[in-house]
Amino acid sequence: MTIVVDDEKSNAGIQNPEIKPQQQDRKRRLIIIGDIISIIGVSLLFTAAILDLFIDTTFRP
Numbered sequence: 001m002t003i004v005v006d007d008e009k010s011n012a013g014i015q016n017p018e019i020k021p022q023q024q025d026r027k028r029r030l031i032i033i034g035d036i037i038s039i040i041g042v043s044l045l046f047t048a049a050i051l052d053l054f055i056d057t058t059f060r061p
Helices: 021-058
Strands: none
Touching: none
């Protein structure tokens, strides 16, 4: 069994030196913004669950 390695695909893990640092900063900034949005969403979800539990236990008929 022979394994053929394609040079173009084998260097996929190596960062492309042609990528400008400005693009890397933009990508990093987008990742950070996405993380912040997801943290806010999860915290809102937990807040809604806690409020729902509180309202159910407090104003039970």
